[in-house]
Amino acid sequence: MSTIAKTKTNKAVKPKKKKTAAYLAKQNKVAYFFAAPYFILFFVFTVLPVLVAVVLSFTYFNMLEWPTFVGIDNYINLIFNDDLFITAVKNTFVYAVCVGPVGYMLAFLVAWFINEITPKIRAIIILLFYAPAISGNAAFIWTLLFSSDSYGYLNGIFMYLGFIDEPITWLENTTYIMPVVIIVALWGSLGTSFLSFVAGLQGCDRSLYEAAAVDGIKNRWQELWYVTLPSMKPQLMFGAVLTISGALGVGASLAGNPSVEYAAYFISMHMGSYASERYEMGYACAIATMMFLIMIICNQLFRKILNKIGS
Amino acid sequence: MKQNDAVKNKHLKVKTKRLNRSKAGDVGIDIMLILLAAFMVLPMVYVIGNSFKSFDELFVFPPRFIPLNPTTANYLDLFTVLSTSWVPISRYLFNTVFVTVVGGIAHIFISSLAAYALCKFNFPGKNVMFQTVVLSLMFSATVTQIPSFLIIAKLGILDTPWSLILPAIQSSLGLYLMKQFMEQLIHDSLLEAARIDGAGEIRIFGQIVMPLVKPAWLTLMILTIQSLWNSTGAGYIFSEEIKMLPTALSQITATGIARAGVSxxxxxxxxxVPILTFVFSQSQMIETMATSGMKD
Structure with missing residues (x-):
């Protein structure tokens, strides 16, 4: 790696650089064979979709005729003429702000709490917190709990305790849909990044804590901020990247689609509706491209914030 | 060496445990943890309870968490429904197991090969390749679904299991975790020694590298199970006889309230399935995750 970097910056040895790259390529021919199967698939199913989306976003394409170039019309319509898109963006933003940062901090806090308790029961506690993320069928469980008749568990309990007189239609009421969807998402959000945090905390160098105690760190909160968090930056970054994809990629929700007055209507649903109902692939791809841009911006933002930790 | 580390850590932990820890704080953390755990677990306890309730008990007011008269009737019903359905359930089960197992094994093998190439060989283009993979961690499948669908249709694998398997094989999370793990675990000296002994690259990979990264295999398998076991194949698979288990099951649920217990x-x-696999591989998974950190 370092050799390539060096030759790239050093323009004086240009003829040599080509030789070096070719030499390295020849020397490590076997590596290309090893990497090929994965990267062919990766190109076809990950890189190509992004490229296709960007290219098609400048066209009108209905899957039957050859795409026709329309310039930035799709984007103009999207931003200025599509009220539903704006609704979807607002909803996705609310959802992402709640599920992203809150879910991220929740994952870290739980991981930290787990690290503070006795190691004997850690494995069981980790399982309890991780299980919702892998059980998959979250939507079904929660429709039981939030069922809108008096047999729904929450309605039943609230009516029994006398908080409410008649059942609340949780998933058909515009005030409740979003909070319910967010709570359910948070419930299932302790996934891979949570495990990464748990592992990162276990791997923190113990001698750092001793040194910190000598240096005058007084309580566990100071220790968290000045010692633990800075030494966990790599895991925090990894978790942040996964959080972005989870929070902005919100697809189906238990409120169904379309939801009442589009109260739980997200960008990906808008994209889906243009693609599979109206066959306006160009327009759908413009939506996808916007989402790529938003994700990249969020990623940069996260990096900036994480660099402030411990200072 | 690893054992030594563990012993050392244990020894240090005993000393450091008392540092900067107040009793009140410990209790507070325990309480928070119990509350949060309750939030996580209660919905699952409720659904497990429901699956053992008789029909009458499902609709008592107020609803109960734990059934008074547990019954296995719902499970027996399920098997009756399934064995009399048009396409036998074993078919759906086979489809899902097939996709999960083939996808998982191919994912482990193909991404390990690539991960090994990325971390132990110095070839032009490898940085670009790895950076693209890292960038793609952010793009969830929901966002690329439209162009992915177009590509899958063009490849002619629509309505075959491959439309689920092939995309799962190239999961960038798996490659990323495997590469980070190998970087930490496989020392160049080991590979040098093998090369001096005359081992070919394929043999080194198969007999030295792969056995060493077993914990990461399990992690990749779990991640694949998570995505494929619950995959409905909606949008990609239409033929009844290759439909996935969750689709078939949701058809049963769709028949309404009479099947509430069955669903x-x-x-x-x-x-x-996902929970049990995690129970048995938790420590390996944590071991893999320890190297998951992302450096700038």
Missing amino acids: AAITVIMML
């Missing part, structure tokens, strides 16, 4: 039983059964 709870279905949920419990579907939950069991």
Whole structure:
């Protein structure tokens, strides 16, 4: 790696650089064979979709005729003429702000709490917190709990305790849909990044804590901020990247689609509706491209914030 | 060496445990943890409870968490329904197991090969390749679904299991975790020694590298199970005889309130596989995750 970097910056040895790259390529021919199967698939199913989306976003394409170039019309319509898109963006933003940062901090806090308790029961506690993320069928469980008749568990309990007189239609009421969807998402959000945090905390160098105690760190909160968090930056970054994809990629929700007055209507649903109902692939791809841009911006933002930790 | 580390850590932990820890704080953390754990677990306890309730008990007011008269009727019902359906359930089960197992094994093998190439060989282009993979961690499948669909249709694998398997094989999370793990675990000296002994690259990979990264295999398998076991194949698979288990099960649930207990039983059964695999591989998974950090 370092050799390539060096030759790239050093323009004086240009003829040599080509030789070096070719030499390295020849020397490590076997590596290309090893990497090929994965990267062919990766190109076809990950890189190509992004490229296709960007290219098609400048066209009108209905899957039957050859795409026709329309310039930035799709984007103009999207931003200025599509009220539903704006609704979807607002909803996705609310959802992402709640599920992203809150879910991220929740994952870290739980991981930290787990690290503070006795190691004997850690494995069981980790399982309890991780299980919702892998059980998959979250939507079904929660429709039981939030069922809108008096047999729904929450309605039943609230009516029994006398908080409410008649059942609340949780998933058909515009005030409740979003909070319910967010709570359910948070419930299932302790996934891979949570495990990464748990592992990162276990791997923190113990001698750092001793040194910190000598240096005058007084309580566990100071220790968290000045010692633990800075030494966990790599895991925090990894978790942040996964959080972005989870929070902005919100697809189906238990409120169904379309939801009442589009109260739980997200960008990906808008994209889906243009693609599979109206066959306006160009327009759908413009939506996808916007989402790529938003994700990249969020990623940069996260990096900036994480660099402030411990200072 | 690893054992030594563990002993050392244990020894240090005993000393450091008392540092900067107040009793009140410990209790506070325990309480928070119990509350949060309750939030996580209660919905699952409720659905498990429901799956053992008789029909009358499902609709008592106020609803109960734990059934008074537990019954296995829902599970028995489920098997009756399934064995009399048009396409036998074993077919759906086979489809899902096939996709999960083939996808998982191919994912482990193909991404390990690539991960090994990326971390132990110095070839032009490898930085670009790895950076693209890292960038793609952010793009969830929901966002690329439209162009992915177009590509899958063009490849002619629509309505075949491959439309689920092939995209799962190239999961960038798996490659990323495997590469980070190998970087930490496989020392160049080991590979040098093998090369001096005359081992070929394929043999080194198969007999030295792969056995060493077993914990990461399990992690990749779990991640694949998570995505494929619950995959409905909606949008990609239309033929009845290659439909996935969750689709078939949701068809049963769709028949409404009379099957409320049965659908709870279905949920419990579907939950069991990913959770049990995690129970048995937790420590390996944590070991893999320890190297998951992302450096700038």
